[in-house]
Amino acid sequence: MKPKTEAELAEMVAGLNEPVSIKGGGTRGIAGPDAVIDTSELTGVTLYEPGALTLVAKAGTPVAEIEAALDAEGQQLAFEPMDHRGLLGTSGTPTIGGVVSANISGPRRVQAGACRDFLLGVRYVDGMGQVVKNGGRVMKNVTGYDLVKLMAGSWGTLGVLTEVSLKVLPKPEVSATLIVQVPDVTTAIAALSAAMKSPFEVSGAAYDPDIGCALLRLEGFSGSVTYRSDQLKSLLSGFGEVAELDQPGTVWADLRDAGGFHEQSGDVWRISVKPSDAPDIVARIRAERTLFDWGGGLIWALVPVGSDLRAQFGAFDGNANIVRAGSETLAELGRFQPEAAGIAALTNSIRQRFDPRGLFNPGLMG
């Protein structure tokens, strides 16, 4: 089913009598066995005001189209959404609705915030086939409950997004990347923390154990970046040799897309933790490769097929979600970290009220 308008979609949903998979560009690897509602024809940027830093687009609008429109005005999606195609081996065109549904945020999340922090408003069709709107297109809005946040990262299980409004930001004039040679993960996380708690506004803080380097990104006006880069170099010199990358190229885009894991066999997990817990967490798992982003708060792990990382950790504060695995592993372990009983009762009850017939991506989140 490929609705061309929101009204058509609402009618389709009202008439459904069996579960459906919600699909934007189909690049995020969550397609289920069910019939598909495909939003890729709900497209178009409906409003863009660079002077107000706001953009409104229909859910099926390609991310690339939005980024091109922003680029023309020297602006960008500051939360730096990942492209999953390389990691998952999917094809298709990533849509803004998919980005929002999965709350996809890249390296700049550590400074600028996540997709959900830039989401100002949504329109969606709920499980009864009703059109619902929440939030709006202004940056400050506390009118009623914030269902905007609830929809971000709900992976289509609460409703089918039809339109999203986003806060956008100016593109930095220049960007610089520092690399710090570090002997181990503990030193790496300590170096990243030192940078993040400095006043020098680091907009990317990662560690790649394969090259033994911590990476730090500085963005802004040229003079400012040079100044902060010099300050940071001396601040971090105690952790290891510091240098500025001459040609950073696609290093941050590769990090964003977990480039080192592409075409490597095995399952891929994403673990969200308090940065200082990261060294202990990776010591508890058997991973073939790891990659640390968000100052150590996000761990990517490539592990043997079928590994149950949650069992390997034991109890910990944070969550571990599967990004890539076979259907058997996903069925056995679940894509998302199981919730505590009290929380699960609340989230199941919310899902039941937004989608009482259990139509949308059933079983994906619980």
Next chain:
Amino acid sequence: MEMPTPNPDVLRRKAVVLQRLLQVLPEDAVIHEPSETRAYECDALTAYRCPPMLAVLPSTTQEVSDVLRICNEEGVPVVPRGSGTSLAGGALPTADCVILGVARMNEVLEVDYDNRFIRVQSGRTNLSVTGAVEEDDFFYAPDPSSQLACAIAGNIAMNSGGAHCLKYGVTTNNLLGVKMVLMDGSVVEIGGAHLDSGGLDLLGVICGSEGQLGVVTEATLRILRKPEGARPVLMGFDDNEVAGQCVSDIIKSGIMPVAIEFMDTLCIKACENFSHAGYPDCTALLIVEVEGSEAEMDYQLSKIIEIAKRHNPVELRESQSAEESAKIWLGRKSAFGAMGQLNDYMCLDGTIPVSSLPEVLRRIGEMSEEYGLPVGNVFHAGDGNMHPLILFDANKPGDLEKCEAFGADILKLCVDVGGCLTGEHGVGIEKRDLMSHQYAPADLEAQMAVKDVFDPKWLLNPAKVFPLQASKSRRNARIAAE
């Protein structure tokens, strides 16, 4: 302002409820004498008052849990209260309710600079959160005007903002986790020191739910390293439209100021008379502040001044010292006090798309003539969050009603140009009945469905946020069931 009729059954059982609360709380934490409950009869929206049946001041999460469990069993509405600084009536009691104040829970539980968070009890005031970390050059970013007094609990309930959220975001962008007690007494922990939630973003919907989903007793907040410096520039214009265009051009230029504040003639004059900040005599005044090292601030301000000059300002004053910066901010920060000297006032909080600024200011001016009530405008221009201050005389019969009608018209205008009713104060009782202007029945139904999940009996702050007519069947279902 209409409020639901107090439930006579609850009022009749006051003694029983009081006895049960005294079994779980120390005697000095339960307030029941009418002369003492009067202290909780209103918040900062002082035009509306009603003493609660009882007030309690628990000191621990366990005590909060006991109170809510008992009230849930007894069918008693509970109105949570932080410091009582709500401008929207968020903490206004009903005669049959228990006020649950979190003021005694004000400890810092954990400070972690490496991971950049602080964990506090929710009764702690906003400014004292920064107070706990500023010796080490850190701060908590959201800075509502009431930050000296307002509690983190209330900040979370209303998703409070402040002057600096253009760069740092509002409460929801700086809140990492909560410990919260549900109406049935169960305690849940949501989020924490890590960044991403695993499942649905419950934290996001709790923030800004106006105390209707649960009582937050502990909060994990993001703290940030203080910038090396901050410096404002003041600029005056002879035309609101030109000032609005200047704001838009600054934003489009790629510079991200931390604050862009706007004041109109009436406010400029009132502030100048009150604080002698040396403001120019003009139609529109902007204060634009940037942050960073000396060189960075020089660079950003030079670009901003270059843009401003293109709009023929009547005044352009870059701060040269900490003293001058303080003077530039002095007038703005005393704006509410200055307006209060002129008369009683009602402070509105609608947000509009920045591009609609000139049109909205013009319409407000016309309505001011029609209603015969003066209005001053002072607001966060970078994000379109307006604060029209309508002057009226509370002692003059009919003036409050006229002021309310004027305020409602301004807020409807904000919605009609693509904005919203409230940018940072919350709906409370003040804007409750205007919600239908912004949201269709299905939109409100979706929000109320969330409350059904957290508080099935609709006992927590039940008469707020939603139009009484819209929430009636849910509130009455509870009373009928008892």
